Amino acid sequence: MKVAVFSAKPHDRRFLDAANAAAGGRHELIYFDAHLTADTALLADGAGAVCAFVNDHVDRAALSALGSRGISLVALRSAGFNNVDFRAADELGIAIARVPAYSPEAVAEHTAALILSLNRKIHRAYARVREGNFTLDGLLGFTISGRTVGIVGAGRIGIAFARIMLGFGCEVIAYDPFPSPELEALGGRYVSLEELLKNSDIVSLHCPLTAGTRHLIDADALGKMKLGAMLINTSRGGVVDTRALIAALKSSRIGQVGLDVYEEEEGLFFEDMSGRAIGDDVFARLLTFPNVLITGHQGFFTAEALTAIAETTIANLTAFEDQGRPLHSVVFTY
Known part of the structure; x- marks a missing residue:
């Protein structure tokens, strides 16, 4: 054919x-x-x-x-x-x-990489050392072991990610309208979305984009998150209301953000834009935050x-x- x-x-x-x-x-x-x-x-x-x-x-x-x-x-x-x-x-x-x-593990491992890089400022430290600057100011992170990780969407990728974070010694909680006993067998537990947002030090999104999940993480959801929590999205860009996220970053409600997807990524991701100006002002604003790390939809790669x-x-x-x-x-x- x-x-x-x-x-x-x-x-x-x-x-x-x-x-x-x-x-x-x-x-x-x-x-x-x-x-x-x-x-x-x-x-x-x-x-x-x-x-x-x-x-x-x-x-x-x-x-x-x-x-x-x-x-x-x-x-x-x-x-x-x-x-x-x-x-x-x-x-x-x-x-x-x-x-x-x-390969659920591919996306799950990339999610973990975003968390580790954001937390320990690996991307910033790499650039600093390349310039001969070996100071540690601004590179302070936190110990991930013992932290609470909230997983929104406990499908194949969410379960693979749960295994990784349980291996780090984290408490894993999850929200999914169709819970699977596999997560509980691993040592995680299911909670409501509101409880997950309230108690998680790290919130990681692994749900599909549907009419019900579009802008699931909006201003209201961001307002319910623990002050200074980390948000990771390696699912679909439309799950997060980007303008609401920017407002939460500006007010310091959200501590760190890792994104492998973006709701208006078409025309940007998978393209070489290095020789052109980025016309998307919302995306350009995201790039100005030192506590935001973005990769170009490479979790599966x-x-x-x-x-x-x-x-x-x-x-x-x-x-x-x-x-x-x-x-x-x-x-x-x-």
Whole structure:
């Protein structure tokens, strides 16, 4: 099957080509740097499926443009699917596939890295030492062992992160509308969201972006957090109200913030902006805070995770071609 792969970076080509070759090279993968939109859908002419990423537009306009070209499958190379208009896909008869789990440990470990870097000011110390400055002023951290870590969303990634923090000697509490006994078996416990915000020294977000979780961490939630607490988001940018977060940083209610995602990251993340001015004033304001550490949606970026993503994506394409249904289809919910 011919597949149009959008938002393709060099690593996408490398890992998808390897997975396709290992599966017998059944699919003809055509790569495009462009994001998928209604306007760029024409690039998929002649293909039977498209492969999309987190910042591609799988909305009604794009799906209609794809459907008119005979596209019957959109294979997401991601776990999240908040960028998909399911009603439109259902009406147009376009199947949606995803990668439900690739490497929970990859994101969990990146979350821990953000916490450690923020707390011990590793990023600032690195720059300082490179300039020959070996003073310790401004680098004071706190001992993580014995602290309370609150996990919002105790799915695969949340559970993997809980294991790490329990290993550090932390008390782990979690909020999830669908609690799993696995967390309690590890030594964590479930509490209400309000109790989690009130008692956590570190709050880490690991929930999907849905209508119910959009701006879950808003001004009200931030106001309930322990004064000076650390907030980490490696889930989806829209879970946090960025303007409310900036206000909480300005008032020193929030002590430290680590972000691997941003609600308006499209056009910024995964792009080289080093030679251009950043036009997003809200994001630029975030960068001015010394107690904010931002990475560009790289939590998933390990060789193991990319291998799993590519292999599952190829398996979805093959199953759809052979059986008319992808291996991991998304159930339409709207």
